Amino acid sequence: MTIEAQLHLTRDDFTLDATFCVPSHGITALFGPSGCGKTTLLRTIAGLEKEARGRFVIGDTVWQDEARCLPTYQRELGYVFQEASLFEHLSVRQNLEYGFKRLPKKKQRFDLDQAVTLLDLTALLPRQPARLSGGERQRVAIARALLSNPQLLLMDEPLAALDQQRKQEILPFFARLHSELDIPILYVSHATDEVARLADYLLLLNDGRVQASGPIADMLTRADLPLAHDHDAAAIIDATVSGHETQFSLARLTFPGGQFSVPYAGRSNGLPVGQRVRLRVLARDVSLTLEQQTGTSILNIVPVTVTALDEENTPQSRAQLLAQLDANGVPLLARITRKSAVALALEPGKPVFAQIKAIALLD
C-alpha cells in the first residue's frame, strides 16, 4: 500500500509542485529548510488549501483527483498543528471527544480510555487547556487526532514550540505511536535529530518541489543530497540487542553488517535482549584501516566496502573527502582526509575496516 500525490498550488510568491509516492506505513518525514513548502504541502494534503489542484490517493481511497476534491471534514485524517490548537472553551475530555463523537459508530476504532492510556492523560482530563503545559497540550492534540480514527496522521512540527526538556518528555510517545498503532504518519520537521530518531522514510523538499525520497538510512548517506555533507552528517543503523557484557556494562547490538558494543548504563530498562534500537554514527567519528587493527582501544570495528568517494562541496573542507561505505547492505559514511585516501589507495569496491569511535543510541 502506498500514498501517492501529485499536488500543485500557485500563490503570488510561491509555487508548490509536489509529486511523490511513499509507503503507507511508518513515519515519513517531510524535511527541508524553512520556506520550502513543508507546511503548505501538509495543509494541501489535508484539503485546507482550497486552490490546490492535483491528485492524492492513500491506499485505495482517493481524496482528490481531477474530477473531485473531498472537503477536509470528509478526509479520514488526523492533523496535529505546530502550536497545539486545543479548543479553549472545552475541557481536555471534551476536546478529546470532539472528533470521536462525530464518527459513525462503526468507525470508532479507539476508545477514549485507549488514547488516554497511550498518551498518559488521565490526570489532565478535567482540566481546561489554558492550564496545561506546552508538552501536555501537544499530547492532548495527538490523542484527539487519534480518536478521530485517521487513515493518515499529519503532524506539522509538533515539537517545534517546545523546549528541549518537553521534547524529551514527548518523544517516547511518538515511539509508542509507531510501535503500537498501524497508522501512517507524515511528519513535518526541519530538525535533523528528530528526523534521524523518528523517521522510517524521508521526503526531501526544496523550494516547493520534492528533491528526493527514500528510506531514511539511504537518504542520510546519499552524496548527491545535502544531508550527507552537513557538519553532523551521520548514518542511521537499526540494530537489535543480542547480549550483554555485564562486567563492563556494555550491550551487544547486532545489525546486518556485524556487531557493536555500546554502554547500557543509565538506560532506564537496561536494554533487554531482543529490543530494537536505532543508532547514529557520525561521519566524522569513523576512520578507515586496510587491515583489522589489534591493540586498539576502539571497540567497534566492522568490515565494509568503499562504494564511492565524494568531494565535499564547501571550500573549508578542501582537505577532506566523504567516503560512502557499505557494511553488508547497511550504508555508512566516513569523513577522511584526501591525503589518507591517497595513502590507502581507496577506490570504489575496495574492502576496508571501519573503526567507529562513538555510537549514539537514539531511543
Next chain:
Amino acid sequence: MLSETDILALWTTLKLAGLTTVILLLLGTPLAWWLAHSRFRYKMIVEALVALPLILPPTVLGFYLLIMLGPNGPLGSLMQSLGIQSLAFTFTGLVIGSVFYSLPFVVQPLQNAFATIGRRPLEVAATLRARPLDQFFSVVLPLARPGYLTAAVLGFAHTVGEFGVVLMIGGNIPGETQVLSIAIYDHVEALEYGQAHMLSGGLLLLSFVLLLTVYTLNRRYRVTSI
C-alpha cells in the same frame, strides 16, 4: 408615577429594541463573518457603509428611509401596488429604521470577535470531521460569546436611545411609534420636568447597568478563554 402613555412608550421602546437586537444578531452574524474573513478587494466599501450610522445625523438616515418607505418612495409604491400598506409611521417601519441605525453597534463587535478567533479553530474542527455549520455552532459561537454579549447589549441600548430616526419615520403615535426618548421630549416641551426626570433617570440607570453587565461578564469570560 408613570402615566399610561409613558408606560406604553416604555413598552414600545423595549419591544422595538428587543426585536431590533434579535434581527441584527441574525443578519449581523453572516455580514460580520464575511467582513472578518473575505478577501474581496472592495470590502472596505461595505465596511464604510456599515459604519455610516456611527457618524451620520440620525435625521438624515430617517429622512432617506422616509423617502424610501413612504407611499411615493420606490419601496413604498412597490408595496402599495402589491396591496401592502406603506411602512412609514408604523412600528414595522420603526424596526427597519432601527436595524439600519444600530447596525454598526452589532456588526463591529461581532466582526472583531470573528477576526480574533481566526480560521485556525475552524480548520481544527474540519480535521475532526465537523461540517461547516457544525464548525460554526460548536466552535465559533462559544468562542465568540463575549463578542455576542457586547453586540447584543450595545445594539439594544443604542436602539433604546434612538430619537432622530424615530421622529422622521415613526412620528409620535402612542402605542405604535411613540418611544421613550420622544416621550421625554414631549414632557420637556410641556414643562413636565418631574416626568421627564423619571424617564430620563430610568434610561440613564438602565444604560449604566447594561454596560456594567457587559464589562463584568466579558472580563469573566476572558479569564477562562485565554
